[in-house]
Amino acid sequence: MGSLHYSFLVFLAILVSSANAQNGLHLPVRKDPKTLQHYTTFQMGSNRADINTVIDLGAEHLWFACDDYTSNSYSPIPCWSSKCELAKGSGCIVECHRSDPRPGCTNNTCGSSNFNPFEEFLSGEGYYEDTLYTKDNVQVPQFIFSCASNDFLQGLASGTVGMLGLARTQISLHKQVTGKLNLADKFSLCLPSSGLGKLSIGDVSSSSKSDISSFLKSTALIINPNSTSPVHGEGDAAVEYFIDVKSIRVNGETLSVKDSYFSFDKNGNGGTKISTIQNYTALHPTIYKPFTRAFVKAASDMKIKSVAAVAPFRACFSSSSISKTSAGPAVPAIDLVLPGNTDAYWRINGANSMVEIDQKTTCLGFVEGEQRPKPATAWPTTSIVIGSHQLEENLLVFDLVSSQLHFTSSLLAHGKSCSRV
Secondary structure, three states: OHHHHHHHHHHHHHHHHHHHHOOOEEEEEEEOOOOOOEEEEEEEOOOOEEEEEEEEOOOOOOEEEOOOOOOOOOEEOEOOOHHHHHOOOOOEEOOOOOOOOEOOEOOOEEEEEEEEOOOOEEEEEEEEEEEEEOOOOOEEEEEEEEEEOHHHHOOOOOOOOEEEEOOOOOOOHHHHHHHHHOOOOEEEEEOOOOOOEEEEEOOOHHHOOHHHHOOOEEEEEEOOOOOOOOOOOOOOOOOOOEEOOOEEEEOOEEOOOOHHHHOOOOOOOOOEEEOOOOOOEEEOHHHHHHHHHHHHHHHHHOOOOEEOOOOOOOOEEEHHHOOEEOOEEOOOOEEEEOOOOOOOEEEEOHHHHEEEOOOOEEEEOEEEOOOOOOOOOOOOOOOEEEOHHHHOOOEEEEEOOOOEEEEOOOHHHHOOOHHHO
């Protein structure tokens, strides 16, 4: 009788998991106040251990520290296997001498390359697979991930143990989830400035309710034919997400910048990338200098008083001279102009353009990016990297079926937030 009862409970759990899976996979998003990184939480393995990982749109796969990870359901990905080929494994791990093989220490295991972008560390580890779970009991079996050591976590938000990759690869979170759950390859991301945000995979309709969908605009996701990743093969295209920004407007005035900086050159330099690990949008110096000059002038025209700069920002203002609105400080509007009609632009309002340093000082939250690399054999430099501060309280829907980005400007302007979508 007990056996029948247990079998019924297992069958019921499978039914619940399958039903939930049809609604996609949904994960909470939180912001670490110290590092400003955004992270999420899920469970892994037979012990359903909580795993906190920083969200990275440009990372190729999930990796986390396995020093304290135990599970009876994990298995290593064998060298030269079809799954190793899918993961684009690098070499084969054959020098683990522990008598008790465990995640992070098994022989004949498909090699991986893990990258810590905050310290620019690169580590060769191994690929494994185990079941990934969410709080609402969606299960993703045989989920491929990589291990790292605790020493590899420098620079990550306190309490996080790895990076969750959402790039255009076969073993990113969205690709594995949608493939295993038979869902469309789409995901949405709403980064909170405070409270809870949401990462949804597959069924993103709950992140674009009718009262939000009217705010959405669309633009094409484009591919940089030259990889911008620290680890890539010859001829690889970039796996990050780029959009075709044509120009920048400040208070309706277009910056005088050469068009060439907004497009890719033959080596893959240039273009506009969306990043969740760059805290503030970085602009190539040739763009940043006229941009800050234009903003300071437009702010002055609005009777906003400039004050001494506070690093890393170049343009700062007296907070007492700035009015407040539902969408943040009342400052000159910034538009990223996109291909299409006159309505094709991504507006950056005060909540996303400004950073409050203290009660007296508020700064323009953009930073100067890198010069293009010399020699040209170095990996390419992107002209505009849209950072997480500019993404907060904006809903982004990455539709990889149609290669479209659907996006809102600040939800705060409409009395909404990422905590309420």
